[in-house]
Amino acid sequence: MLIGLLGKTNVGKTTFFNAATMLNAQIADHPFTTIEPNMGVAYARVDCVCREFNIKDNPRRSACIDGRRFIPVKMIDVAGLVPDAHKGRGLGNKFLDDARQADVLIHVVDASGSTDSEGRRCEPGSNDPLKDIEFVELEFDLWLASIIARDWARSAKEAEHKGLGMEHLLANRLSGLAIDGHVIADTLNAMKGMGRLSEWGEDDILRFARALRIRAKPILIAANKADVHTARENIERMRATGRMVVPCIAEAELLLRRAASKGLVEYVPGDAVFRVRDGSLTMEQRRALEKVRALMEDYGGTGVQKAINAAVLDMLHMITVYPVEDEHRLTDKDGNVLPDAFLLKQGSTARDLAMLIHSDLARNLLYAIDARTKQRLSAEYRLRDRDIIKIVSASR
Ligand SMILES: Nc1nc2c(ncn2[C@@H]2O[C@H](COP(=O)(O)OP(=O)(O)O)[C@@H](O)[C@H]2O)c(=O)[nH]1
Ligand SMILES: [Mg+2]
Known part of the structure; x- marks a missing residue:
């Protein structure tokens, strides 16, 4: 799974990226050995099942801090967003090339409105972050539409003649964008009222592109610089549009994570509070931290x-599932307690979990065991959040 981080210059994208991927340095055995320069590893945070069993776990690819499990997710810093990116202006092609791989996008905006449309500093409140949001969405939609529109009328006619589903043609055309075929089919279904495909004009194709983007490449708005006084009103306005908006203070998160890595504070990423540890902080450090504390009280954390x-x-x-090999001790074969935590799409089955571990395991799958109840589960069992599962296969 891949998160794409978007945003124009000066909104705090690098600050967000650095804060989000910092934990990485503290986890030696992370699963991504070679990583491109604009790639990092961020973490989803869930309540670990170790608390329920009151046991000390030793995860291999994730981390457990005070009963919070941090599960790695790749994050890519998507560079080069400029107006007309879809026409290849600036680093436009690079932007879209990075963005197309992502499963979900986080769009960092300057909620305080102190960065203009070209990424220059301006008077707080003078730029409208909603415009930034609409701009990114439109750039994306135009790009998608340009891929879909190639030779549209002829292709659509051909598909109609042969009685072929249009979703096949589109799936082909959009391959490489990490979009599930059924998402394309669903979107086409929702567009039923728009008449014959072969008669779709540019506007119809753009409307379809937009509907597809909303389903296939959801965008979360990270409303950064929430600490600046002009941000609050903009956050409310952005929320009022129905988009998912999370107020953020990336700078505070970075400061805290750095302080924590130096042992100056105790802070679990995502907590609403932290504890100052060291008596030897300078007045300046103390003041900066107290400012951060007040902001976090306001927003219930830094938001990152x-x-x-x-x-x-x-x-x-996504749901979290913990595979184990010994369903009594909740360990792998080396005795590691709750060694893994996997993120799976809601609706995934025991077979999907096996597939994620190893294709051989899935091929020879006999059944699964629920480690809580010790009951057998079929290969088609639909996993639930926090399930602890042993996969039993014929190969071992
Ligand atoms: N007030 C405030 N400033 C921030 C925050 N996050 C980043 N900044 C500042 O915004 C400026 C641009 O940050 P940077 O991460 O380089 O932005 P990028 O160009 O989008 O990568 C820097 O001066 C940061 O210190 C925040 O949460 N609040
Ligand atoms: Mg940057």
Whole structure:
């Protein structure tokens, strides 16, 4: 799974990215060994099942801090967003090339309105972040539409003649965009009232592109710089449009994570509070931290972790499942307690979980065991959030 981070210059995108991916340095055994420069590992935070069993776990690819499990998710810093990106202006092609791989996008906006449309500093409140949002959406939609529209009338006619489903043609055309075929089919279904496909004009195609983008590439708004006084009103306005908006203070999150890594504060990313640890802080450090504390009380945290969680868990409808090999001790074969936590789409089955572990395991799958009840589950069992599952296969 991949989160794409978008935003124009000076909104705090790098600050957000650095804060979100910082935990990485503290987890030695992370699963992504080679990573491109604009890629990092962020984490979704869930309540770990270790608390329920009152056991000490030792995760391998995720981390458990005070009963909070941090599950790795790749994050890509999508560069080069400028007007007319879809026509290839600036780094436009690079932008779209990065963005197309993402399953969900986090759009960092300057909610305080102190960055103009070209990314220059301006008077707080003078730029409208809603315009930034609409601009990104339109750029994306125009780009999608341009891919779909290629030779549209002829292709649509051909599909109609042969009685072929249009979704096949579109799935082909949109391959490489990480969009599920059934999402395309669903979107086409929702467009039924728009008449014959072969008669669709540019506007119809754009409308379809928009409907598809909303389903296939959901965008969460990280309303950054929420600490600036002009932000609050803009946050309300953005929320009023029905979009998912999470107020953020990326700068505060970065400060806290850095302070925590130096042992100056105790802070679990995503908490609403932190504790100052060291008596030897300078007055300046203390003052900065107290300012952060007041802001966090206002918003219930810095919002960075909340934004990641909302994107992954809410927008992508993910659940967490813990595979084990010993359903009594909740360990893998090496004795690691609750070694893994996987994110799976709601509706995934025991077979999907097996597939995620190893294709051989899925091929030879016999049944699964619910570690809580010790009951057998079929391969088609629909996993629930927080399930602890042993997969039993014929190969071992
Ligand atoms: N007030 C405030 N400023 C921030 C926040 N996050 C970042 N900034 C500042 O915004 C400026 C641009 O940040 P940067 O991360 O480089 O933005 P980018 O160009 O979007 O990558 C820097 O001066 C940051 O310190 C925040 O949450 N609040
Ligand atoms: Mg930057």
